[in-house]
Amino acid sequence: xxxxxxxxxxxxxxxxxxxxxxxxxxxxxxxxxxxxxxxxxxxxxxxxxxxxxxxxxxxxxxxxxxxxxxxxxxxxxxxxxxxxxxxxxxxxxxxxxxxxxxxxxxxxxxxxxxxxxxxxxxxxxxxxxxxxxxxxxxxxxxxxxxxxxxxxxxxxxx
Amino acid sequence: xxxxxxxxxxxxxxxxxxxxxxxxxxxxxxxxxxxxxxxxxxxxxxxxxxxxxxxxxxxxxxxxxxxxxxxxxxxxxxxxxxxxxxxxxxxxxxxxxxxxxxxxxxxxxxxxxxxxxxxxxxxxxxxxxxxxxxxxxxxxxxxxxxxxxxxxxxxxxxxxxxxxxxxxxxxxxxxxxxxxxxxxxxxxxxxxxxxxxxxxxxxxxxxxxxxxxxxxxxxxxxxxxxxxxxxxxxxxxxxxxxxxxxxxxxxxxxxxxxxxxxxxxxxxxxxxxxxxxxxxxxx
Ligand SMILES: Cc1cc2nc3c(=O)[nH]c(=O)nc-3n(C[C@@H](O)[C@@H](O)[C@H](O)COP(=O)(O)OP(=O)(O)OC[C@H]3O[C@@H](n4cnc5c(N)ncnc54)[C@H](O)[C@@H]3O)c2cc1C
Ligand code: FES
Ligand code: FES
Numbered sequence: 001x002x003x004x005x006x007x008x009x010x011x012x013x014x015x016x017x018x019x020x021x022x023x024x025x026x027x028x029x030x031x032x033x034x035x036x037x038x039x040x041x042x043x044x045x046x047x048x049x050x051x052x053x054x055x056x057x058x059x060x061x062x063x064x065x066x067x068x069x070x071x072x073x074x075x076x077x078x079x080x081x082x083x084x085x086x087x088x089x090x091x092x093x094x095x096x097x098x099x100x101x102x103x104x105x106x107x108x109x110x111x112x113x114x115x116x117x118x119x120x121x122x123x124x125x126x127x128x129x130x131x132x133x134x135x136x137x138x139x140x141x142x143x144x145x146x147x148x149x150x151x152x153x154x155x156x157x158x
Numbered sequence: 159x160x161x162x163x164x165x166x167x168x169x170x171x172x173x174x175x176x177x178x179x180x181x182x183x184x185x186x187x188x189x190x191x192x193x194x195x196x197x198x199x200x201x202x203x204x205x206x207x208x209x210x211x212x213x214x215x216x217x218x219x220x221x222x223x224x225x226x227x228x229x230x231x232x233x234x235x236x237x238x239x240x241x242x243x244x245x246x247x248x249x250x251x252x253x254x255x256x257x258x259x260x261x262x263x264x265x266x267x268x269x270x271x272x273x274x275x276x277x278x279x280x281x282x283x284x285x286x287x288x289x290x291x292x293x294x295x296x297x298x299x300x301x302x303x304x305x306x307x308x309x310x311x312x313x314x315x316x317x318x319x320x321x322x323x324x325x326x327x328x329x330x331x332x333x334x335x336x337x338x339x340x341x342x343x344x345x346x347x348x349x350x351x352x353x354x355x356x357x358x359x360x361x362x363x364x365x366x367x368x369x370x371x372x373x374x375x376x377x378x379x380x381x382x383x384x385x386x387x388x389x390x391x392x393x394x395x396x397x398x399x400x401x402x403x404x405x406x407x408x409x410x411x412x413x414x415x416x417x418x419x420x421x422x423x424x425x426x427x428x429x430x431x432x433x434x435x436x437x438x439x440x441x
Contacts, residue, residue: 022163150186
C-alpha cells in the first residue's frame with residue numbers, strides 16, 4: 001500500500017520501511033533486508049526465543065512481529081548491544097561464565113536478559129530471573145552457565 | 159500470497175472496514191501471535207489484515223470494583239502493573255502462564271478471548287470472575303457475558319464486522335489459577351483450574367480449561383463448596399465431583415484419567431491456598 005512510513009530506528013540509526021511488504025516479519029526485515037544477521041531464526045513460531053530483539057526497550061519476538069506494526073519504534077538487536085550500558089554488562093557476564101557453546105541461542109538470551117534487567121531492575125529475584133528467561137531455548141549448555149551469567153549480570157548492576 | 163495491512167486510526171473507521179469485507183477476505187490483528195501462525199500454516203489466507211495498533215484500545219483501567227482491559231493491551235503491560243497481583247492474583251497467575259515474556263509483549267487478552275481456545279490459560283479465570291466483553295459493530299456497542307460469547311466451541315459469538323473493544327472484570331477478589339503441563343514456558347496446559355473466592359454466594363467460583371470444547375464454569379463443584387470455609391470433607395467431595403464430572407477426553411497432551419486426577423489435586427491445592435491467606439484481598 002502506498003503511504004508515507006516512519007521507518008524504524010535500529011540500534012540508533014534510522015532505517016526506512018519503504019518497499020517493505022506489509023506482511024514482512026521484523027525478523028526477515030532485519031536479517032534479509034538489512035543484513036543484521038545476528039538475530040537468529042529458530043522455530044519461527046514463537047516457541048524458542050532465538051529471534052528476540054528489543055522494541056522500545058522490551059523483549060519482543062521478531063518472528064511474530066510485522067515490521068509495519070512497529071513502525072516509528074526503536075529496535076535494538078545484538079549488533080547494537082555494545083552501545084548500551086546494561087548490554088555491555090550482560091555481554092561481559094556471558095563471556096566470563098562461558099555461557100554459550102554453538103552460540104545460536106545467545107543473541108536471544110542476551111536481549112531477553114537486557115530487557116528483563118531494565119524492566120525489573122537489578123533487585124529482581126533469582127526465581128523471577130530464571131522464570132522470565134524460560135521462553136529461550138538452548139540445545140547446548142544445559143542452562144547452568146546461562147543462569148550463572150544472568151545472576152552475575154544482576155550482581156554487577158546491583 | 160501476501161496481505162495488505164490496514165491501520166485505521168478511529169473505531170468507526172475500523173468497524174466500517176470490518177463490516178465492508180467479504181467473509182474470509184479480512185482478518186483482525188491484535189498481537190498476531192495466533193493469527194500470523196495461522197497465516198504461516200495456510201489455515202487462513204486473508205487479503206487484508208485490519209490492525210488494531212492505532213485504535214485507543216492499548217490500555218487498562220482500574221475503576222470502582224474492577225478492571226477494564228482494552229482489547230489490544232499486551233499481556234506484559236498487565237503483568238508489570240503491581241496492582242494486578244494484589245487485586246486479581248488469579249489473573250496474574252494466568253497471564254504468567256501464557257507463552258513467554260517476549261510473547262506476552264505482543265499477545266493480548268482480547269485476542270485470547272476471541273481465539274476461544276479450549277486450552278486457553280486466560281479463559282478459566284475470566285469466566286470465574288464473570289468477565290463481560292464489550293463489543294462494537296455496525297449496530298453499535300453491546301456488552302455480552304464472556305460465558306455467552308463462548309457458547310459455541312472455538313467460535314465466539316461475534317457478528318459480521320464486530321470487534322471486541324474491551325474486557326471488563328467486575329470485581330477484585332482473591333483468586334488463583336493453577337495449571338499442569340510438561341514444560342512451564344511455551345507449552346500448552348493439560349489442565350487449568352481457576353478459583354475465585356467471593357464474599358457473596360457462591361463463595362467459591364471455579365472454572366476449568368483443558369477440556370475439548372471450551373473452558374467452562376464447574377457449577378456442581380461450586381455447589382459442593384457451599385460455605386465460605388468448607389471443611390476438609392467438603393473440599394474432598396468437591397474435588398471428587400470435579401474429577402468425576404469434568405468433560406475431559408484423552409488427546410496427545412494427556413489421557414483422560416490423568417486429567418481427572420490432576421483436576422482434583424489442582425482444585426484442592428487452590429482452595430487450600432486461598433483459605434491459608436489471612437484475609438480476602440482487596441484494594
Ligand atoms: C509459542 C506460543 C505459546 C503460547 N502459549 C500459550 C499459553 O500457554 N496459554 C494460552 O492461553 N495461550 C498461549 N498462546 C496463545 C496466545 O499467545 C494467544 O491466544 C494470544 O493471547 C492471542 O492474542 P493476540 O493479540 O496475539 O491475537 P491475534 O493473533 O492478533 O488474534 C487472535 C484471533 O482473534 C481475532 N481478534 C483479535 N483481536 C480481536 C478483536 N479485538 N476483535 C475481534 N477479533 C479479534 C483475530 O482475528 C484472530 O482470529 C501461545 C502462543 C504461542 C505462539
Ligand atoms: S524464531 Fe521466533 S521464537 Fe523461535
Ligand atoms: S549455545 Fe547452542 S543453542 Fe545455546
